[in-house]
Amino acid sequence: MSTPKPLAADAVAAAPTHWTDRLAVGGPELVDYQDSISPSYLELEREAVFRRNWLMIGRDGELKSPGSYFTKELEVLKTSLLVVRGKDAKIRSFHNVCPHRGNKLVWEEDPRKETQGRSLLFRCKYHGLGFDSNGDLRVLSDPESWSGSQGRDLHLAEVPTEVWNGFIFVNFTPGGPRQRLQDHLGDFYWHGFDDYPFAKFTERVSLRATGKGNWKLMLDALSEGFHVFGLHTPFFPPSFGKMDGGAPKFRALHYELHGKHRASLAGRIPEGVFGYRIETAAQATGGGPRHPMSIAMPDLPPAANPIAAQDWGTSLNAIWPNWMFQIFYPGWYMTFTLWPLAYNETRVEADWYLAPPRNFSELWSQQVSLSLFMDAALQDVSTLGAMQQGLESNAFERYPLSDEEVLVRHLHRTVREEVAVFS
């Protein structure tokens, strides 16, 4: 095992610790990543983090009318959710399990795959029992063969569900949630984005990939712009500057912490700066389309730009534990969700929400932007596998973090605090 060679004293003294000091997340000491390379640690996280927090599992815009439903696989909790809009228009979630013999209730073709549709009655394929959107039994097969009230008292297992700005959250805490979603999100977020027109960005594009690394390492990559000029160098033509000189261009404008949640602001990618012909032709960037907006955009809510930055480009908000939403100039947003499949495997979900395009140029601007983003995201997800291998070697006990990587400190400290409280 080896540790990094100590820097010369004057280099250390001059090193900026502006954010690290200001956000008081511990530092500049070295960190370890044992929490990301341990199967037993994931077992602790499964109970302390995923079973006891509010988890974002989809948007209410997918459930347009009574009976609209989708299923969501949650391998980390070994369950599947059935999320349905009731006849009363309320959204409810249930374990996607028939209470008769425990068969998976709603699935098509392959029980491992998610599905969606519209139905006022959910029939179990095995014995035909039927349940409505309140989870109540409506059809009992062969009623005379059931003695007493067994069979008649069956009800789907409901999971507490709350909605914030159209985002659907569920909570699996045994005995019920420890706190309301409002308390989990906190004052900054609860009303902080009320005026942002999330629901108007109706054009959704969803990307799914399996990364061969720990869920937290993927969140780390998404929490700093430092790597942009390194990993994503091919996206920048030589005219943009050499790597050494280019990294400062990707420093964040601002970082904030709100309890377990993290926020960062970054500037706007100037249009046309990269000079690739496809980008110019399509008015596209990897940071989103640059066509005129078809939606009237209100002023940014203060929570999206707490420092009133003039060249505001994006507000990235990492909501504990495993969800991020990121809003962009001139008007669209993206969400990331990272679901552990194993301590060293993660389902990466990236969803783009765009304004409805009014013509082909707007549509193509969106499509080319998504294409550029997808290629950059492939680099990130590929790196996740390499990170996992590197860390598991235990070649080093501890690692340094630069000032721009302050949110990486916060994530790993937060998970350890939460696991420690629980265990």
Add this chain to the structure above:
Amino acid sequence: MTNQTAHTSLPAEFADLERFIERWDLPSTNARYARRLSSPIEELKEFFEMMMSRVDRIKTFLDAKPFNEYTDQDRRLGRLMFALGVVGPAVEIFKQPPVTDSSAITFDVTHEWRILSDEHSKTARR
């Protein structure tokens, strides 16, 4: 998906792009990406240059009418542009079909725009 080889597969002005239909008129991002990965870079470059030489004219043409008035030919032309959108980064940024150092990973695009889908256009009203 049917392979139209008739010379009326694209709007008349773009008949010279008909030769790309067989390889690049594809119904989804997943299909386009798979085609990009399995094509030699020379083919990607040829398709890229030919489409880019017409791109402003194609945009003007397709911008001229609302989506709900698009014919099958218009949507096919749009799908060739979507293929260009997927091929572009390979030609210009990576200079090879795959993203550098990404051989172990693929994305599955599970939901996307349906505007250029012939099946969706028959039922949707925009």
